[in-house]
Amino acid sequence: MLKKTLGALALTSALVATQSLADGHQIDLSGKTVEWIIPFSETGGSAKWANFYAPLLSETLPGNPTVVVVFDPGAGSTKGANNFQEMTYEDGTTIFGSSGSTQFPYLLNDPRVRYEYGDWNVVLASGTGGVAYLPTDLAGMLGDGGSATDIAGEDFIYGSQGATRLDLVPLLAWEMLGLNVEPVFGIEGRGDGRLMFERGEANIDYQTSSSFLSGVTPLVEAGTAVPWFSFGALDADGNIVRDPTFPDMPTFKEICEATDGCETSGESWDAWKAFFVAGFPAQKMVFLPAGAPDNAISTFTEAFAAIQERPDFAEISAARLGVYPQLTGAAAQTALESATVVPQEAKDFVINWLSERYGVVLQ
Numbered sequence: 001m002l003k004k005t006l007g008a009l010a011l012t013s014a015l016v017a018t019q020s021l022a023d024g025h026q027i028d029l030s031g032k033t034v035e036w037i038i039p040f041s042e043t044g045g046s047a048k049w050a051n052f053y054a055p056l057l058s059e060t061l062p063g064n065p066t067v068v069v070v071f072d073p074g075a076g077s078t079k080g081a082n083n084f085q086e087m088t089y090e091d092g093t094t095i096f097g098s099s100g101s102t103q104f105p106y107l108l109n110d111p112r113v114r115y116e117y118g119d120w121n122v123v124l125a126s127g128t129g130g131v132a133y134l135p136t137d138l139a140g141m142l143g144d145g146g147s148a149t150d151i152a153g154e155d156f157i158y159g160s161q162g163a164t165r166l167d168l169v170p171l172l173a174w175e176m177l178g179l180n181v182e183p184v185f186g187i188e189g190r191g192d193g194r195l196m197f198e199r200g201e202a203n204i205d206y207q208t209s210s211s212f213l214s215g216v217t218p219l220v221e222a223g224t225a226v227p228w229f230s231f232g233a234l235d236a237d238g239n240i241v242r243d244p245t246f247p248d249m250p251t252f253k254e255i256c257e258a259t260d261g262c263e264t265s266g267e268s269w270d271a272w273k274a275f276f277v278a279g280f281p282a283q284k285m286v287f288l289p290a291g292a293p294d295n296a297i298s299t300f301t302e303a304f305a306a307i308q309e310r311p312d313f314a315e316i317s318a319a320r321l322g323v324y325p326q327l328t329g330a331a332a333q334t335a336l337e338s339a340t341v342v343p344q345e346a347k348d349f350v351i352n353w354l355s356e357r358y359g360v361v362l363q
Contacts, residue, residue, distance in 0.1 A: 026299045027092050030063030036286075037096045039080025041073045043191025045208035046099050049126060049284050052210075052320045053307070060303040065093070073188040076162040077102045078112045085115035089291040092299065096120070096287045100166035100279030103339050107278060108351060108362050110164050117340050120287035123300040125335035127324035128283040129243040130231040132170060132206040132252075133216060135197075139226035145258035146229060146250050148177040156181040156204040159193035163358045166279050168350065169231065170206045172272050173252050175357070176262050179204075183358075191215060197225070208283065209245050209322035229255045231276055233324075240273070245322035267349050274346035282327070282335035301328045 036054060040046045047069065054067040061067070072080035077099060084096040105113050134142075143150045156174070160167045160183035167183070174181045181204060187193055194215050196202040207216055212227075219225035230243040232251035240253045256262035256269075263269060286304070288296055305328045307313060317326070327335050354360040 026062045026302070027296050028063050029061050029065035029092060029299075032063065032065040032091070032093050034058075034061070034065050034067045034093050034095060035070045036067055037070050037072050037080060037084055037094065039072050039074070039077035039084075039097075039102060040099065041189035041192060042071050043195065044189030045128070045191075045211040046097055046284060047071070047189070047191070048210040048214055049128075049321060050097050052317070053124075053286075053304075056307045056310075057303055060306045062299060075112055076105065076165045078105055078110065078115075081115040082113070084287075084289060085119065087289045089289050089293070089296065092288070092292075092296045094289060095123075095300065096289070098285050098287065100169075100283045100339075101161055103278060104166055104168060104275070105164050106340065107275075107342055107347065108164050108354075110362060117336065119290040121289075121292045121297050122285050122287055122332045122336045123297060123328065124286040124304040125282040125325075125327040125332040125339075126284040126321065127281045127326075127335075129209040129233060129245055129280060129322060129324065130169065130206050131209065131212045131216070131243075131246060131249065132173070132204070132228045132230075133197075133212075133220075133225045134228050135203050136223060136226055138203060139228065142228070143258070146255045147258040147260070148179060148255065148262070149260045152178040152180075154180070157196075157202045158183045158204050159187045159196035159202045160185050161187055161190070161193075163354050163360050164362070166208075166283075168354070169272065169276055169279055172268070172275075172350075172353070173231075173256075174204070176256060176268050176272065177259050178261055209243075209324070210320060213245075213320065213322060231280060234277065234281060238277075240276075243322075245318070245324070267345075270343075271346040271349040271353070274342045275350065278339050278342050281325070282332075282339040285332070285336060285339070301332075304328050 036050050038046050038050050050069045054069050058067040081102050141151050158181050162185050190207055193205050197205040229252050230246045230249045232240040233243045235241045256264050308326050351362050
């Protein structure tokens, strides 16, 4: 029902935003520069997402300010998020873009987290997907239906931002498939993981949809990478279905069902799905800092809603971001709540798994 609820809320919030725009409840940003802080490197999906929206946001904000994407990477995004937490609203010239890799440390009580989502003001929530891919030689060894059974004896290297980041979704998926994957922790963005793959330093990788479309598709066309599976999407009843951006690609659920020993029920599956839901349907969000007044929140909400009302938005966003919900207003708030809460059982499972598998102690 989440998808139906968000769809209805998106329509309502768009109508409210339009009325607010007509009533003139705005801040004026004429002659100003809006800094959009991204807590990752400039090579990853968050950079591509922000760079897609930035010029469109400049066109729709009152006064047409310059919108500049500023990168503040470090500690898997917690550095930039902690820095943003210390900021208070001044004049609407600072916004922040988070990702699932910012949400997961918060969910898992990572001691490095000093930020609180409840203090921030969400003005956009963007869904996305994820795609796992392999070098051509290893992809050729896959079994029927993409089964991982025939590559279970191979050794894999994966460039990772950290086990408590969004990377825990692919790391847990690969473990459920019986793969021997050794992560190299410490990269500053998923684009850096792709570069490791390109240089032959890693032989398994995943990218969020925007990075896959722009960064991995050329590798596929060159014959050096083969997409394996998407993580999937959620239908109206909360079931894993094929990703609308990659409808011809099997989901992780399908690959798991085809692989010996992988189960789509039980503790591992429930934990994987819970964190997938927390990390992808509202994977990227835009916030104003603590203390932002209602007129500032309305201004940015209206601007993002107006971008989505452009007649060419579906076409230009599909090519850059994929086909996913872009939510404002009450729908964005609902998405934020779904992204920052997971069942305690799933949280306990992941905390124990991180401790046993990677020596990450969070309790």
